[in-house]
Amino acid sequence: MGFRQRRRTAQISNRGQSSGIGLQQRFAPHWPSLGQTLALLATGFWLGYLPLCGGPGGSLGSGARGVGLGSVAWAEDQAIENLRVRPDPKFLPPKGYVCFRAGGTITVDGKLDETAWQQAAWTDDFVDIEGSAKPAPRFRTRARMLWDDEYFYIAAELEEPHAWGTLTEHDAVIFHDNDFEVFVDPDGDCHRYGEFEINTLNTGWDLLLPKPYKDGGQADNGWEIPGLKTAIGIDGTLNDPTDTDRRWVVELAFPWKVLGALLPGVEPGQGVAPAEGAQWRVNFSRVEWQHELVEGKYSKVPKQPEDNWVWSPQYTINMHRPETWGVVQFSKARVGTRPAREVRYKPDPLLPIRWQLSRVYYAQQAHRARHGAYATELTQLDLTRLEDDLLTGPLTLRKQDIGYEVWAPVRLPGGEEMTCVIDHESKFTVRQANAPQSGD
Ligand SMILES: [Ca+2]
Ligand SMILES: [Ca+2]
Numbered sequence: 001m002g003f004r005q006r007r008r009t010a011q012i013s014n015r016g017q018s019s020g021i022g023l024q025q026r027f028a029p030h031w032p033s034l035g036q037t038l039a040l041l042a043t044g045f046w047l048g049y050l051p052l053c054g055g056p057g058g059s060l061g062s063g064a065r066g067v068g069l070g071s072v073a074w075a076e077d078q079a080i081e082n083l084r085v086r087p088d089p090k091f092l093p094p095k096g097y098v099c100f101r102a103g104g105t106i107t108v109d110g111k112l113d114e115t116a117w118q119q120a121a122w123t124d125d126f127v128d129i130e131g132s133a134k135p136a137p138r139f140r141t142r143a144r145m146l147w148d149d150e151y152f153y154i155a156a157e158l159e160e161p162h163a164w165g166t167l168t169e170h171d172a173v174i175f176h177d178n179d180f181e182v183f184v185d186p187d188g189d190c191h192r193y194g195e196f197e198i199n200t201l202n203t204g205w206d207l208l209l210p211k212p213y214k215d216g217g218q219a220d221n222g223w224e225i226p227g228l229k230t231a232i233g234i235d236g237t238l239n240d241p242t243d244t245d246r247r248w249v250v251e252l253a254f255p256w257k258v259l260g261a262l263l264p265g266v267e268p269g270q271g272v273a274p275a276e277g278a279q280w281r282v283n284f285s286r287v288e289w290q291h292e293l294v295e296g297k298y299s300k301v302p303k304q305p306e307d308n309w310v311w312s313p314q315y316t317i318n319m320h321r322p323e324t325w326g327v328v329q330f331s332k333a334r335v336g337t338r339p340a341r342e343v344r345y346k347p348d349p350l351l352p353i354r355w356q357l358s359r360v361y362y363a364q365q366a367h368r369a370r371h372g373a374y375a376t377e378l379t380q381l382d383l384t385r386l387e388d389d390l391l392t393g394p395l396t397l398r399k400q401d402i403g404y405e406v407w408a409p410v411r412l413p414g415g416e417e418m419t420c421v422i423d424h425e426s427k428f429t430v431r432q433a434n435a436p437q438s439g440d
């Protein structure tokens with residue numbers, strides 16, 4: 001198997017926090033050290049087939065779903081990924097979805113027989129995590145969303161001829177089973193976001209990321225979602241390989257009290273539902289393992305990588321790049337009503353600017369991986385000129401006490417002026433034009 005295959009295998013070790021040590025030791029010796037890696041890169045050994053400079057093919061598999069933290073192997077993973085993966089110069093819009101109010105009560109029982117669920121639109125079918133250029137998923141996956149004053153409801157249907165699962169302990173590493181995953185970043189700053197994973201046995205793992213792993217973030221498994229309601233429906237039989245199943249259904253109710261408190265300045269448990277028209281960054285992922293039968297029981301095929309199927313493509317095997325997650329726009333219109341039918345998804349005009357700022361960030365990551373330090377001038381980065389109709393001037397790179405910021409001066413179509421900023425930890429912020437400008 002090639003590079004990609006081994007990377008995918010190594011990622012298994014890096015994702016597992018609790019059980020990762022042994023696996024990491026098992027796989028780590030097969031990997032070159034960071035120094036060796038850079039030496040190989042310097043000799044051009046990998047340059048022949050690794051697209052280093054973005055472009056449509058600029059995303060080979062990476063191993064960055066990991067939760068193994070602070071290890072040398074992890075740092076090497078990141079350095080390698082940073083060298084290989086860059087956003088395409090052409091803006092690729094994330095998926096969008098309008099989430100309407102549920103008309104009646106949603107009973108979280110694993111059945112989507114409520115009228116409101118029937119009236120809610122399905123998302124697009126999930127695609128490979130690396131995008132539609134990769135082979136289509138073997139099994140269909142799609143989701144629906146609704147909300148009311150208390151909850152953000154998510155339903156998913158996962159076509160599955162063999163429904164099976166093993167994990168029963170809360171906060172276990174659920175993606176070691178086939179699973180369904182939810183990612184939520186309410187303010188879209190790419191920091192402080194929640195993740196929830198669930199398997200066919202209705203076992204959940206809720207965790208909070210203060211920032212992405214690639215930026216030094218450490219998962220907080222102690223983060224819990226009090227009041228969360230979850231249910232699984234199995235259209236078939238669970239853990240019975242003697243027949244063929246059809247699908248499993250996930251039904252979830254996330255309390256706003258908890259999700260809303262992911263926003264800055266909101267005390268724990270004090271979150272509220274989003275305002276009319278608010279847009280949150282959300283993505284869904286499905287992990288699917290190849291299985292075999294061992295003594296009549298389902299078992300993972302050893303050393304086979306998992307498939308990752310998602311709603312909004314990540315363009316690399318890494319969910320922890322919130323800049324490519326989908327956009328959920330909340331509407332107070334009741335699902336299925338005439339007012340709801342008139343609501344349209346309105347893409348945020350800043351999305352292309354964010355994409356461009358992300359390109360600078362990834363170019364800086366690559367620069368640091370190659371040269372040991374961030375570039376001090378944008379011209380040192382391997383980037384084509386960044387253009388967008390909303391930009392009112394060139395991007396500027398501003399050194400900070402630690403790291404840097406890149407500023408993009410913007411005028412919205414309505415005339416409002418602001419500065420979009422990304423920093424060295426991929427945090428995205430928008431500053432009003434009149435705000436004090438440090439760093440000049
Ligand atoms: Ca239900
Ligand atoms: Ca956030």
Ligand SMILES: [Ca+2]
Pocket residue numbers: 171205206207220221222223224
């Ligand atoms: Ca937890």
